[in-house]
Amino acid sequence: MSQLTVNKVSYSYDGIVNVLADVSLSVEEGVIVGLVGPNGSGKSTLIKNIFDLLRLQSGSISIGGHKHASAEAKSMGMYLSSNDYLPEFLTAREYVSLLGDLFQVDVDHSEAQELFRRFSMDGRYGHLIEDYSHGMRKKTQLVSALIMRRPLTIIDETLNGIDLEALHLSEKEFRRVRDEGRSILLCTHDFPVLERLADRIVFLDLGHVVSDAPTSDLIDEYGSLSDMVFHHLGTDGR
Numbered sequence: 001m002s003q004l005t006v007n008k009v010s011y012s013y014d015g016i017v018n019v020l021a022d023v024s025l026s027v028e029e030g031v032i033v034g035l036v037g038p039n040g041s042g043k044s045t046l047i048k049n050i051f052d053l054l055r056l057q058s059g060s061i062s063i064g065g066h067k068h069a070s071a072e073a074k075s076m077g078m079y080l081s082s083n084d085y086l087p088e089f090l091t092a093r094e095y096v097s098l099l100g101d102l103f104q105v106d107v108d109h110s111e112a113q114e115l116f117r118r119f120s121m122d123g124r125y126g127h128l129i130e131d132y133s134h135g136m137r138k139k140t141q142l143v144s145a146l147i148m149r150r151p152l153t154i155i156d157e158t159l160n161g162i163d164l165e166a167l168h169l170s171e172k173e174f175r176r177v178r179d180e181g182r183s184i185l186l187c188t189h190d191f192p193v194l195e196r197l198a199d200r201i202v203f204l205d206l207g208h209v210v211s212d213a214p215t216s217d218l219i220d221e222y223g224s225l226s227d228m229v230f231h232h233l234g235t236d237g238r
């Protein structure tokens with residue numbers, strides 16, 4: 001079953017230039033899909049359309065088989081945005097509880113505390129988020145997504161700014177998410193991470209899907225994901 005289906009979505013901020021042009025993609029159950037593309041190619045605009053943060057202008061989107069703007073769809077997907085905005089006036093425990101209420105998840109705080117320990121934030125779960133560093137906020141976002149266990153998690157550059165140890169642990173946890181049959185759409189410029197993790201890569205450029213292929217096929221053909229992107233960017237008539 002498809003956890004996410006995007007069908008012929010176009011979007012324009014000014015009614016003149018299409019930032020997304022007929023974008024289609026799908027994320028099946030139990031896969032990690034990488035979303036890559038140069039700055040300004042439309043990745044964040046696409047993600048905001050998926051989560052109904054921008055009103056869909058044309059095409060259709062479904063999450064877990066439900067229309068993307070419905071309450072059912074919204075309960076199935078979680079979005080980790082590229083910024084580290086979190087409610088400063090809450091502790092991580094309160095924030096995770098709040099998400100648990102929203103997603104109707106019975107939160108296991110001892111599991112969250114254990115993840116805090118493993119992410120080198122031992123003893124900080126009950127502290128106010130306003131005292132967290134940038135990296136700690138990113139890791140709090142990751143832990144909260146791991147605890148909410150949504151069928152679809154979309155991660156927009158959230159791994160930026162975390163240390164190598166946390167990155168290693170995140171990759172391990174993402175593989176576990178996939179093994180449990182849940183799906184991740186991972187938007188990042190960190191190609192080595194995608195080469196290790198992603199089953200498939202969707203490459204967006206100037207609002208168009210340039211390619212959508214298994215990571216191993218792209219590596220066989222181009223040697224690496226960065227070479228695939230450089231090859232495309234050097235193509236005449238781009």
Ligand SMILES: Nc1ncnc2c1ncn2[C@@H]1O[C@H](COP(=O)(O)OP(=O)(O)OP(=O)(O)O)[C@@H](O)[C@H]1O
Nearest residue numbers: 013014019037038039040041042043044045046082
């Ligand atoms: N609120 C907005 N109003 C007008 N134009 C916008 C707005 N947000 C984004 N854009 C434009 O839409 C295009 C796509 O931006 P978007 O942020 O979706 O790209 P991106 O692929 O996520 O880029 P990056 O890798 O830099 O995060 C860019 O030209 C950007 O300037």
